[in-house]
Amino acid sequence: MELAAKDQGGAVVVSVKGKVDTATAPEFGKYLSEQTDKAAKTLIVSMSGLDYISSAGLRVILAAAKKMKEKQLDFILAGLEGDVKNVFRIAGFLSLFKVADTEESALKQI
Amino acid sequence: MELAAKDQGGAVVVSVKGKVDTATAPEFGKYLSEQTDKAAKTLIVSMSGLDYISSAGLRVILAAAKKMKEKQLDFILAGLEGDVKNVFRIAGFLSLFKVADTEESALKQI
Amino acid sequence: MTGELFSQIQLPAKLEYLGIFIASVKDAAEKYGFARTRISEIELAAEEILVNIFNYAYQNAETGCVQVITGTDGNRRFFIEISDTGIPFNMLQADPPDLTSDISLRKIGGLGVFLARELINDISYYREDNKNILKIRV
Amino acid sequence: MTGELFSQIQLPAKLEYLGIFIASVKDAAEKYGFARTRISEIELAAEEILVNIFNYAYQNAETGCVQVITGTDGNRRFFIEISDTGIPFNMLQADPPDLTSDISLRKIGGLGVFLARELINDISYYREDNKNILKIRV
Ligand SMILES: Nc1ncnc2c1ncn2[C@@H]1O[C@H](COP(=O)(O)OP(=O)(O)O)[C@@H](O)[C@H]1O
Ligand SMILES: Nc1ncnc2c1ncn2[C@@H]1O[C@H](COP(=O)(O)OP(=O)(O)O)[C@@H](O)[C@H]1O
Numbered sequence: 001m002e003l004a005a006k007d008q009g010g011a012v013v014v015s016v017k018g019k020v021d022t023a024t025a026p027e028f029g030k031y032l033s034e035q036t037d038k039a040a041k042t043l044i045v046s047m048s049g050l051d052y053i054s055s056a057g058l059r060v061i062l063a064a065a066k067k068m069k070e071k072q073l074d075f076i077l078a079g080l081e082g083d084v085k086n087v088f089r090i091a092g093f094l095s096l097f098k099v100a101d102t103e104e105s106a107l108k109q110i
Numbered sequence: 111m112e113l114a115a116k117d118q119g120g121a122v123v124v125s126v127k128g129k130v131d132t133a134t135a136p137e138f139g140k141y142l143s144e145q146t147d148k149a150a151k152t153l154i155v156s157m158s159g160l161d162y163i164s165s166a167g168l169r170v171i172l173a174a175a176k177k178m179k180e181k182q183l184d185f186i187l188a189g190l191e192g193d194v195k196n197v198f199r200i201a202g203f204l205s206l207f208k209v210a211d212t213e214e215s216a217l218k219q220i
Numbered sequence: 221m222t223g224e225l226f227s228q229i230q231l232p233a234k235l236e237y238l239g240i241f242i243a244s245v246k247d248a249a250e251k252y253g254f255a256r257t258r259i260s261e262i263e264l265a266a267e268e269i270l271v272n273i274f275n276y277a278y279q280n281a282e283t284g285c286v287q288v289i290t291g292t293d294g295n296r297r298f299f300i301e302i303s304d305t306g307i308p309f310n311m312l313q314a315d316p317p318d319l320t321s322d323i324s325l326r327k328i329g330g331l332g333v334f335l336a337r338e339l340i341n342d343i344s345y346y347r348e349d350n351k352n353i354l355k356i357r358v
Numbered sequence: 359m360t361g362e363l364f365s366q367i368q369l370p371a372k373l374e375y376l377g378i379f380i381a382s383v384k385d386a387a388e389k390y391g392f393a394r395t396r397i398s399e400i401e402l403a404a405e406e407i408l409v410n411i412f413n414y415a416y417q418n419a420e421t422g423c424v425q426v427i428t429g430t431d432g433n434r435r436f437f438i439e440i441s442d443t444g445i446p447f448n449m450l451q452a453d454p455p456d457l458t459s460d461i462s463l464r465k466i467g468g469l470g471v472f473l474a475r476e477l478i479n480d481i482s483y484y485r486e487d488n489k490n491i492l493k494i495r496v
Contacts, residue, residue, distance in 0.1 A: 021238070021242075021267055022235060022238060022267060022271045023235060023238055023239070052260060052263070052264070054264055054267045054268060054271075054332075054335075055268055055329075055331040055332040055335055056271070058331055059328055059329055059331075062323075062326060062328050063328055065323050066323055066324065066326075066328075069323045069324055070324075082257070083257055083260045083261070086261075087264065087335065090334075090335060090338045090339070091319075091331050091334075091335065092319040092320070096322070096323060096326065097323075131376070131405055132373060132376060132405060132409045133373060133376055133377070162398060162401070162402070164402055164405045164406060164409075164470075164473075165406055165467075165469040165470040165473055166409070168469055169466055169467055169469075172461075172464060172466050173466055175461050176461055176462065176464075176466075179461045179462055180462075192395070193395055193398045193399070196399075197402065197473065200472075200473060200476045200477070201457075201469050201472075201473065202457040202458070206460070206461060206464065207461075225368070225423070226370070227367075227368060227369045227370070227423075228366065228367070228368040228425075229365075229366070229367045229368070229369070229378075230363070230365060230366040230367070231365045231367070231382060231385075232364070232365075236385075237385075240367075240378050240381060240382070243378060244369060244378070247369075247374075247375075285363070285365075287366075
């Protein structure tokens with residue numbers, strides 16, 4: 001799993017690549033929760049490089065979304081593809097969250 | 111496993127760190143054989159960072175020593191310690207090869 | 221016609237062994253010839269079931285083992301059998317998760333069993349010799 | 359007093375699984391409480407024996423499995439049992455390697471069995487049900 005964050009004008013973009021499973025999810029959770037704690041604008045989670053996610057990762061995403069909601073700030077999932085997108089669909093997350101095909105289109109939604 | 115080589119005046123020093131087991135030995139073998147092919151002076155294999163070696167690694171060492179012998183060039187094992195040194199001892203390699211406690215003392219033997 | 225045993229692994233029910241269990245399941249699925257997407261779904265279902273055993277099966281007692289067997293049955297169908305000696309638990313009877321509330325009310329968790337069941341049609345459960353035995357047929 | 363099973367792993371006899379087998383052996387040895395050096399010796403002996411099975415046991419036939427079981431016996435002594443269904447081979451009867459020739463004449467190879475035997479005093483071999491069974495007691 002690789003994590004990175006960058007400031008993109010109107011938003012903070014956190015990108016997560018590789019594999020988020022039960023073993024790596026805690027690190028992802030810590031990272032994302034730091035970002036939401038200090039967030040003062042929209043948070044975009046970019047997942048175009050994500051190969052695998054299990055429910056431990058979905059937990060982390062939902063927790064971050066809840067925090068952003070409390071702060072009345074936008075939370076967007078970007079770049080969902082293939083197998084990973086299917087997991088989000090089954091979990092009902094595609095209708096729960098704002099979703100954008102790419103990081104760029106997410107930035108345009110702000 | 112980490113491999114590195116440097117030219118040290120009178121010798122080429124190849125250092126091998128980490129773990130040489132049956133899975134990593136082929137890469138070590140390829141590396142060492144390239145070094146012996148082009149060797150024109152003493153070859154020192156520095157093993158102070160080596161944590162583990164199995165017979166697949168001993169094979170590689172003996173093959174390199176044979177090549178150096180054919181070329182009538184010196185071959186020295188340096189920095190053997192602890193568990194790894196014990197494996198070399200059991201295999202009879204400590205009496206077979208020139209051995210130096212450290213890379214520095216190997217360089218002094220040239 | 222008899223099936224073929226591909227792998228059999230029994231280790232303590234601890235997260236540190238997840239990688240070993242998953243590697244054996246993935247390799248078996250690859251050997252059987254499933255497509256990449258199907259392998260990823262099988263991996264996910266196996267992870268969810270295993271992690272639940274790590275987390276819940278031995279909650280009130282010393283941690284026991286999990287056994288994962290992969291192979292093909294008499295009809296050359298791929299199977300994974302996951303068994304533990306923990307508290308009786310039949311995931312086929314677990315309550316469905318909350319899939320409708322909005323973000324603030326949506327419960328965190330409860331998705332593992334659901335994902336496994338959605339991804340794998342044919343899972344059977346039986347309890348025998350104080351063991352939970354899940355047989356997954358793909 | 360009965361022993362405790364720590365792990366049981368059965369996978370195809372292929373180098374790609376060496377890491378899994380070794381992880382199970384190392385974890386078991388750590389759990390038992392051996393010192394670092396002893397664990398390293400146990401790991402080495404296990405690697406040599408396993409790799410020989412990968413290389414030689416199924417030379418003339420389809421690759422079968424290796425099974426590695428770790429645990430303690432009735433006297434709480436640590437054991438590793440390694441078994442395969444390959445050609446009969448008793449490593450306790452293998453010829454000793456060349457340990458005396460000088461570099462040019464020294465044979466390359468032949469050290470694996472020797473290392474395993476030097477590092478572990480108590481290894482027993484038996485053949486049963488077309489299996490080679492090595493029991494290593496530490
Ligand atoms: N192997 C098991 N043994 C006992 N209880 C279990 C087991 N697996 C799951 N459960 C129960 O089922 C619930 C739902 O599991 P799951 O869908 O994976 O979601 P989560 O783990 O997030 O709660 C768990 O909270 C637990 O109470
Ligand atoms: N499991 C096995 N089945 C059949 N033959 C074996 C087995 N293990 C070892 N041997 C034989 O014993 C020999 C010595 O093995 P070893 O000491 O590991 O050295 P090497 O593998 O370098 O030859 C091998 O060359 C092989 O002929």
